[in-house]
Amino acid sequence: MTADGGGPPFPLSEADQLPAERREFLKLLGFAATGSAAFVLRPISLGAAESNDWDLGFVDAELGLILASVARLLFPHPELKDSVYFQVVQDIDSDMARRPALGGLLRDSATALAEQVGGDWLAASVPEQISAIESIEGSEAFFYLRNRTIESLYRNTEVWRLVGYEGSSIEHGGYINRGFDDIDWLDP
Amino acid sequence: MSEKRFSTEQAVVVVIGSGAGGGVLANALAQRGIDVVCLEAGRRLAMSEIINDEATMFGKFTWLDPRESSGQTIPGFPAWTCKTVGGTTLHWTASCPRMQAHEFKARSTYGPIADTTLEDWPLEFDDIAPYYSAAEQLMGVTGTHGIERLPGNNNYKVLEAGARKVGYRQIDTNNVAINPVPRDGRGACLQTGFCTSGCVVQAKWSTLYTEIPKAEQTGHFELRPECMVTRIAHDDAGRVNAVQYLDASGELREQKARFICVAGNAIETARLLLNSSSDRFPSGLANSSDQVGRNYMRHMIAGVVGRMPGEVNIHRGAHQAGIIKDERGYDPSRGFVGGILMLTVPFAPEIFAKFLQPTGWGPEYADLLAHYNHLAAMLIHGEDLPQASNRITLHAQTTDAYGLPIPVVHYEEHPNTARLRDYALTRGRSVYEALGAEDIYDMVNVFPATHNMGTARMGSDRNTSVCNRWGQTHDIDNLFVSDGSLFTSAGCENPTLTIVALALRQAEHIADRVKRGEL
């Protein structure tokens, strides 16, 4: 149903939330604690406060950081906290629970991306990272990552607020008295 | 809800599908005292399950059983229909224009066109006009029979202002089956902006909460949800006499039938007829002409999106309450035949992100999406022409969870459609250009088919059509088709009003024949 190849590439799949065996995201935090250079690098910076809630079963620390960084590079909204992009990783992790081949696909493409920038993705500059992503455009992994990032990001109410989509309206009585026709910049 | 239950041994009228065609037909028969069992593959949603959330509702009512895409169809998802009580009327946006008189005479109006199977309908506008009228009253269509029009939302105001600047004159908030004020026991539109998620206040007509409960009140109707018809059976004389179906628990059952009306939405209707082949009818039921599944039409559908200089907030308000009709006529000087309608349409951020640029990403694209509230959009519908090679067939190997061969949906665009589309996009863009749009985007070849037509078409020649002017199959006296499959040509209008009008006309015809003891 989601971008993970099982269903229609078209629209509005309901994000799958199958229960999965999960490990603590502590591993990722542990990775942070080792003092890796990752956390001083842009565009993704992982603050422990933001990552506390994350709970991954299939994505390991290094891959998680790369995927979050790719998600931000694909749809960079400077106003958004990293946690929104980590939610994308969380959703990818759920997909992996149901689609064993996905792990291999994403690990391979993370390796390919890292190679493009000389080995260490998180140490690379943003322009280097962008041209690396350009080099995988059209691949199955790119298609998956773009679609999954969209389905995670643009269903997130934080993102809705940012772009001006107001979500469910029935509890407010719709827009009949709340601006369905309030446009003010057209010539009279 | 009535508890009427019919025995599977009682030969009732069986209606397959509870959407626009099936729901209306079943109720119209039940109101005349004819016993009907309606078999519906989907679940019956409670109103409390309908919420303002597109992704969740998509998961609840969409037809997600596998269909194979072939030709220029969207890979993996060639058509967008529903599998639920009420069918695609849960999802639809309720735009209800009538077809125009000349569109029923497409072949005589347009003349011969290579690589098409274009024909005139076996009925004229005047034949269907009274049923259009009845359908509009039944559904409560705005701008007809004294029902006021909806007020225009922001997206409409942009469309209208731009349209006036480029010289269009036939612009209004459309004829929609949406209550502007409470009517028929249903609420008034609150402009929630969630028409395609099912209307919480029931302002938008759907058979789920109109025709189905009304039929249940007659005591002549039983709805069986979660019952997928797998096969239509016939007797030695070649008349249909039963349907086989898998019920909610997966058990195979058989319901005896005096006659059968198929309204599964054009793809499923053709598939069921093809899947019901027998020794006597080896190429499928009602298919002596080899036309079942052929002449599949779906309209040219494309989007135009303008990034406007100010806020639009496109998500507020009824989706398709806005239309430009100036291009709908027959005017070969434009370089093609067939008409064009331009209608307002909103999309949620996710859909824009996926399709404004189908492979778009990066800072500029994200900036465009961050300006969601500045986007205005229209959906363009154009007539497409019937072609024998555009067709529904059965997959040779793959079966679905019911064990049925899945349908293969094949569609290639006719050159006339390509010319129509190019013209329509230029005209559509001009509407937003006239208002100083900062950028304009086409959404082409991204939408799965929403209007499915022609796969069991009506005609006066039994060699080139499947059904007669009443929707009765040429081959089998007591087998009827009651949905968009019947369309001889597509017109440019959204099809459902015409489907409902044909169903009402068919019901009257059937009831007359029942009364005369002919069925």
Ligand SMILES: Cc1cc2nc3c(=O)[nH]c(=O)nc-3n(C[C@H](O)[C@H](O)[C@H](O)COP(=O)(O)OP(=O)(O)OC[C@H]3O[C@@H](n4cnc5c(N)ncnc54)[C@H](O)[C@@H]3O)c2cc1C
């Ligand atoms: C997003 C969207 C917007 C639309 N907006 C408009 C609009 O504004 N105006 C308009 O005119 N049209 C619109 N349409 C099209 C409209 O919904 C259809 O034309 C209409 O619903 C078709 O009616 P139908 O009875 O043929 O099929 P449906 O309404 O699809 O009903 C068919 C029913 O049959 C059931 N079924 C199928 N096969 C079987 C089987 N073998 N056994 C048992 N049950 C079966 C299905 O589950 C389904 O419930 C829209 C469609 C979509 C997807």
Ligand code: SF4
């Ligand atoms: S906009 Fe109106 S018709 Fe559409 S879902 Fe909301 S209340 Fe119903």
